[in-house]
Amino acid sequence: MDRRTFLSLGLLAPIALKSGGVVNAAVDYDAQDATITMNFAKDPRKPKMTMWQLPSQHGPQMQSYVLRTETGETIIFDGGWAQDAPYLVDLVKKECGGKVDAWFLTHAHIDHCGALAEICTNEALGNQIEIKDLYYNFPPQEWLDEHEKGSVKDTKVIFDGLAKFKGASHAPEMNQKFEYGPLSIQCLNDFDLELTMNSINNSSITYRLDVDGKSILMLGDLGYEGGDRVAKLQGERLSCDFCQMAHHGQQGVRRSFYEIVKPSYTLWCTPDWLWRNDTGKGDGSGPFKTCDTRIWCAELGVKEYFVMRDGLIKLTF
Helix, strand or coil: CCHHHHHHHHHHHHHHCCCCCCCCCCCCCCHHHEEEEEECCCCCCCCCEEEEECCCCCCCCCCEEEEEECCCCEEEEECCCHHHHHHHHHHHHHHHCCEEEEEECCCCCHHHHHHHHHHHHCHHHHCCCEEEEEECCCCCHHHHHHHCHHHHHHHHHHHHHHHCCCCEEECCCCCCEEEECCEEEEECCCCCCCCCCCHHHHCCCCEEEEECCEEEEECCCCCHHHHHHHHHHHHHHHCCCEEECHHHHCCCCCHHHHHHHCCCEEEECCCHHHHCCCCCCCCCCCCCCHHHHHHHHHHCCCCEEEEHHHCEEEEEC
């Protein structure tokens, strides 16, 4: 399925759903919003890091994570659409003192970068928080436009927004490590301009996070070919306790990739309609492969699924 079809179905599905799909209309964050809270810390009284998986504020798929260490550093991965920005900003203000030490973007798609682009261009919103460092490594805009013509308008919004970022921008390098108190983040790959199929997803930069004996793998929207490349580059280093499921859990990396990761817990940036593969005519009525991936996870012995459809999820490590 091409990107344009996926996005169009994603935008229409929440409208078509008659039951089961809850579109979060919140603008302000409230700590009581968390519908799932779980503690994985060695000492439950003194967690080293808190991670929030944010819900979509208007229905389509998106990806947004906020991390806060015990030593006061705040790290964000992606952020979602422009419509998700107010909720994200409010959470950062209330939970993180309004300051972001590092913002990592996985790839140049609007459902991952739109929130940051909005924050960079909307002064009323952007002035509410301070962002120190931005990390992203995208292929040239001209290359992206050539190989994914359906995303040209969105790509322009992203690049125009990032051009207005007021902090310091950096391109993470493969195997580079970043330390934030008890949290270590390692960049696992760069992009390959020869991967012109599913081009933007396959340019996703992936990260391994380690904190207090627990490991988390961030895959963005990595596709088959990009996943094969990362597996070849990193091998068993991909093995992690927690895995963010590639491309919202549908048509991301291959099963063989997850067999290397061997996650005990999975993170799904997946709304209800996509989780159930429902575009308005009932479970399984859509073209998405989410249910296939869920079968893989069950067969691989995954213990727990943390799914965006359930709302705000708060995990401590």
